[in-house]
Amino acid sequence: MESANIKQILEAYFEGETTLAEEKLLENYFNNEKISGDLLQYQPLFAGLKAAKAEQSTRAFNLPETSKQKIIKTWWYGVAAMLVVAFGVGTFFFSQPQxxxxxxxxLAAFEKSKQAMLLLSENLNKGTQQLTHVSQFEKTKDRIFE
Incomplete structure (x- = not known):
C-alpha cells in the first residue's frame, strides 16, 4: 500500500501539484534504505536534490547599498529630462511665424496671383500645342507648292 501511495504522490510531484509535506514525505522515503524495486529509478533524483540542498557557496558577495546619493541622482535625471522636454516644446511654439x-x-494676394499665373500658363501651353499643327500645315503646304 505504501508503494502505491508513493507512486500517486510521485505522479503529483512531477505534475507540480504536491504540498510541501508530501514532498518531504517523498524525500524521506527515497533517502531511506528501504525502497521498493520499481521505484529505485527515482532514488538518484532525490539523492541529488539532497546533495544540492547541502551545498554552500564559499564566494563572498558584496551587495551595493542604496544610498541617498543614488536617489538624488535619479531625481536629477527626471528634472533634466523635464527641462529638455520643456525647452523643445517652447522652441517649437516660439519658432512659429507670427x-x-x-x-x-x-500672402493671400500672393497665392491668388500664383493661381492666376498657373491658369495663364496652362492656357498658353494649349495655344502653343495648336501652333504645332499650324507649323505642320505650313511644311506640308510648302512641299506641295514646290
Missing amino acids: YSQEEKEA
Missing part, C-alpha cells in the same frame, strides 16, 4: 494682418493679406 504674421501681422497686413502680411497675412499680402
